[in-house]
Amino acid sequence: MVITVDKKRCEGCGTCSDLCPDVFVQKDELAEVKPGKVPSTARERCAQAGERCPNQAILIVFSPSD
Numbered sequence: 456m457v458i459t460v461d462k463k464r465c466e467g468c469g470t471c472s473d474l475c476p477d478v479f480v481q482k483d484e485l486a487e488v489k490p491g492k493v494p495s496t497a498r499e500r501c502a503q504a505g506e507r508c509p510n511q512a513i514l515i516v517f518s519p520s521d
Contacts, residue, residue: 456493456498456501456515456516456517456518457515457516457518458478458488458493458501458505458513458514458515458516459488459513459514460479460485460486460487460488460512460513460514461512461513461514462485462512464510464511464512465485465486465510465512466509466510466512467481467484467485467486468508468509469481469486470504470507470508470509471486471504471505471507471508471513472486474500474503474504474507475497475500475501475503475504477489477493477494477496477497477500478493478494478497478500478501478504479504486512486513501515502515
């Protein structure tokens with residue numbers, strides 16, 4: 456699973472970091488993905504964060520091993 460945040464679309468609402476603080480953090484008023492592997496326990500919350508992002512700034516790409 457690879458997660459990215461489009462900084463041009465992110466408005467810094469904090470939805471992603473509220474839903475999935477294991478993966479997302481607010482930095483300089485915008486969302487960022489924390490470095491490292493996405494914990495398996497956080498995958499569902501990451502998907503919810505991507506679905507609920509008001510500007511569709513979160514891109515999640517699943518790999519065959521996910």
